[in-house]
Amino acid sequence: MNGIMLQTFEWDMPADGTLWKNVRNSARKWAMLGVTAAWLPPAYKGSAGGCDVGYGVYDLYDLGEFDQKGSVRTKYGTVREYLAAVRRLRLVGIQTLGDVVLNHRLGADATEDVRVTPVNPDNRLEMQGEPEDGSVYTRFTFPGRGKRYSAFTWDHTCFTSVDWNGRDPDHHLFLLEGKGFAPDVDREHGNFDYLMGADVDVQAPHVREELFRWGQWYLRRTGLDGFRLDAVKHISAGFYRDFLADLRAKTGREVYAVGEYWSQDLQALLSYLSQVQESMNLFDTPLHFHFYSASHSSGAYDLRDLFSNTLVSARPTKAVTFVDNHDTQPGQSLESWVDGWFKASAYSIILLREQGYPCVFWGDLHGIPEKGIGAVSELPLLMHLRLYAAYGPERDYFDDPNVVGFVREGDSSVPGSGLACLITDEKGGTKRMEVGRRFAGTTFVCVLGGEKPVRIDADGFGTFSVKGGRCSVYVPRLTLPVLLYRLRAQLLRFLHLRLF
Ligand code: CA
Numbered sequence: 001m002n003g004i005m006l007q008t009f010e011w012d013m014p015a016d017g018t019l020w021k022n023v024r025n026s027a028r029k030w031a032m033l034g035v036t037a038a039w040l041p042p043a044y045k046g047s048a049g050g051c052d053v054g055y056g057v058y059d060l061y062d063l064g065e066f067d068q069k070g071s072v073r074t075k076y077g078t079v080r081e082y083l084a085a086v087r088r089l090r091l092v093g094i095q096t097l098g099d100v101v102l103n104h105r106l107g108a109d110a111t112e113d114v115r116v117t118p119v120n121p122d123n124r125l126e127m128q129g130e131p132e133d134g135s136v137y138t139r140f141t142f143p144g145r146g147k148r149y150s151a152f153t154w155d156h157t158c159f160t161s162v163d164w165n166g167r168d169p170d171h172h173l174f175l176l177e178g179k180g181f182a183p184d185v186d187r188e189h190g191n192f193d194y195l196m197g198a199d200v201d202v203q204a205p206h207v208r209e210e211l212f213r214w215g216q217w218y219l220r221r222t223g224l225d226g227f228r229l230d231a232v233k234h235i236s237a238g239f240y241r242d243f244l245a246d247l248r249a250k251t252g253r254e255v256y257a258v259g260e261y262w263s264q265d266l267q268a269l270l271s272y273l274s275q276v277q278e279s280m281n282l283f284d285t286p287l288h289f290h291f292y293s294a295s296h297s298s299g300a301y302d303l304r305d306l307f308s309n310t311l312v313s314a315r316p317t318k319a320v321t322f323v324d325n326h327d328t329q330p331g332q333s334l335e336s337w338v339d340g341w342f343k344a345s346a347y348s349i350i351l352l353r354e355q356g357y358p359c360v361f362w363g364d365l366h367g368i369p370e371k372g373i374g375a376v377s378e379l380p381l382l383m384h385l386r387l388y389a390a391y392g393p394e395r396d397y398f399d400d401p402n403v404v405g406f407v408r409e410g411d412s413s414v415p416g417s418g419l420a421c422l423i424t425d426e427k428g429g430t431k432r433m434e435v436g437r438r439f440a441g442t443t444f445v446c447v448l449g450g451e452k453p454v455r456i457d458a459d460g461f462g463t464f465s466v467k468g469g470r471c472s473v474y475v476p477r478l479t480l481p482v483l484l485y486r487l488r489a490q491l492l493r494f495l496h497l498r499l500f
Contacts, residue, residue: 002386003036003357005097005258009076010363011326012370015051020077023085027092028497032490033380034387037095037256039228039359041326043082045069047107047197053326054099055230056197058107059142060214061149063221068144069107086222092497095256098222101230102211104197105154108137114156116165116174124173124181125190134174135166138198149217152210159198184275186233186261186268195234202239215247219255226256229280233261233268237275244279258282258320258357262327262334264289266309273318284311284319284356288336291323291349295342299426299469302401306349316355323347324361330371344378344448345423345471351386352421352473353406354394358386378448382473385447388486389475391417395434403429403466409436416482420444420454420474422466430465444474453477 008023023040030038045062046052049069054076062068065079072078077085086096116134120126140154160179163172173194175181181193182203193199201207218224232240240259248255257280261272264286273282287310294301312319323346327334338346343364350358360379367375391411398404403424410418420433435444437460444454444462449472454462466472476482 001036002034002390004034004351004383004386005037005039005320005357005359006030006035006365007039007322007325007359007361009041009326010361010368011053011329011332012368013362014370015075017050017073017075017077017081019075020081020085024081024088027085027088027094031092031094031497032493034383035094035360037097037225038089039097039258040082040085040099041076042099042101042230043074043076043222045071045074049074051075055101056106057101058105059140059145061217062142062145066142066145066148068142083222086224090223090225095225096223097226097228097256097258098218098224099230100215100218100227102200102202103195103231103234104199105140105159106197108139108154108198109141109143110137110139111135111166112138112156114138115177116162116168117177118168118171119161119173119175119194121173121189123190124192124194127175128171131177132165133167134176136162136174136176136198137164138162138176149221150210150214158201158204158207160201161194161199163194163196182236182239184237185235186263192234193236195231199234202236208239208242212243212246215243216250219247219251219253226254227258229257229259231262232259232280232282233263233272237272241276241279244276256281261285264309266311266314269311270314273315278318281318281320281357282311283325283359284321286310287312287319287321287350287356288323288328288338291338291342291346292328292336294425295339295346297425299402301425303404303423303425304398304401306398306404312356319356320359321350321356322359322361323350324364325359326361326363329363329368330373340373340376341469342425343376344382345425347376347379347382348421348423348448348471348473351382352390352408352419354390354408381448385419385473385475388414388489389417389419392436397431397433400429400431402426403431405431405433405464405466407433407435410438410476415485416476416478418476420462420464420472422449422464422472424466424468424470426468428465428467428470430463432461432463434459434461436460439476443477445477446472446474448473
């Protein structure tokens with residue numbers, strides 16, 4: 001089965017509390033488009049209350065239920081609406097993935113007086129001076145929730161470091177007394193355990209225990225199927241390895257997980273995968289940056305390199321491929337937006353090829369109106385092609401810097417399947433590609449790219465073409481039996497979905 005993950009949010013969507021309702025109402029439509037998993041944004045209360053995108057975590061147990069940080073609901077709605085959205089997605093056969101942010105906390109309820117040591121923010125292995133008195137925001141008591149769901153309160157013993165000390169406002173990173181950074185994290189800045197806010201000490205036994213307990217509570221309370229794990233390169237690899245193992249053992253469920261390890265360095269990704277004993281998939285960040293480069297190089301990018309040092313080429317079964325996300329969209333700190341003209345090409349790559357689990361971004365499917373960015377108009381068609389055409393053995397033609405292509409031979413169990421795809425980042429061109437002898441004498445029509453039909457010769461080859469800066473996708477001409485097969489399949493999907 002050709003799965004599709006959908007990231008169901010973008011950064012700038014209005015903070016009007018309507019997303020959960022919108023997700024519930026869109027579930028059937030997404031299922032018809034071939035979506036099989038939905039990555040939902042962080043559902044718990046952030047320090048910015050009803051406006052927080054969700055990554056500024058304040059209280060993991062407040063899923064829009066308690067009057068905290070100036071609001072009961074989160075940016076996306078109330079806990080009831082969240083649970084209803086998860087239920088609807090699962091009913092229509094879409095796996096639900098919760099966004100899990102365990103690295104840091106923001107918006108503490110009170111300060112604590114503790115000894116701290118200033119650290120060089122650019123090289124966290126270097127202390128800058130002696131321990132000093134500190135006044136730091138590390139006390140979380142959750143007065144709006146009280147002890148509901150968990151009586152655990154957070155204090156300085158739960159964190160490794162903070163970026164703010166009221167007694168030394170000029171410095172910007174402090175290690176708390178008796179604490180050290182986790183060794184098994186990314187090595188940028190010497191040690192990248194610290195990212196923002198109050199850095200959670202996931203290695204402290206009482207914190208670890210509380211987070212393990214929270215994981216079970218979260219799955220039980222929501223019925224989610226799995227997780228998207230935020231900022232994993234800033235969290236002890238050993239922690240997530242144990243967290244997932246514990247959760248899977250205790251719940252008896254698969255608990256699918258994909259981690260965000262934001263790095264273009266394939267070796268860092270591979271090393272992390274081995275440290276977590278392959279207990280999760282990872283987003284293919286290197287591939288995203290290839291798309292980014294190709295779309296911003298005015299034709300100078302060598303398309304033969306598209307997969308070099310990518311996770312999908314090195315470890316295809318562990319790779320979640322994507323084009324853009326809420327962090328890469330315009331205006332964000334990791335902005336690396338794939339330019340519009342190349343979007344259809346990039347989505348053809350992740351949706352029509354055999355390897356990788358593609359993740360479609362809300363901002364591409366529905367647009368980012370706040371930034372004047374429209375939807376990628378070809379995307380629904382490409383998702384449909386993933387559902388009905390992208391099957392069978394693959395043959396690659398990444399043999400030219402400017403025009404590359406691939407074919408799928410189709411699979412006899414999916415009538416009408418098979419395709420040919422050509423991509424260019426420069427002038428148009430043609431390429432002779434082999435779609436297989438079983439197509440000898442048939443015609444492939446161009447469903448994307450506006451090219452003329454191509455007749456497949458007796459050896460199973462066709463000469464396909466693409467216009468400058470575009471992408472072409474060809475599929476076998478629709479026959480009556482194939483048309484009837486697809487109508488029946490769509491009708492069955494539709495009827496199945498209407499049952500709920
Ligand atoms: Ca950390």
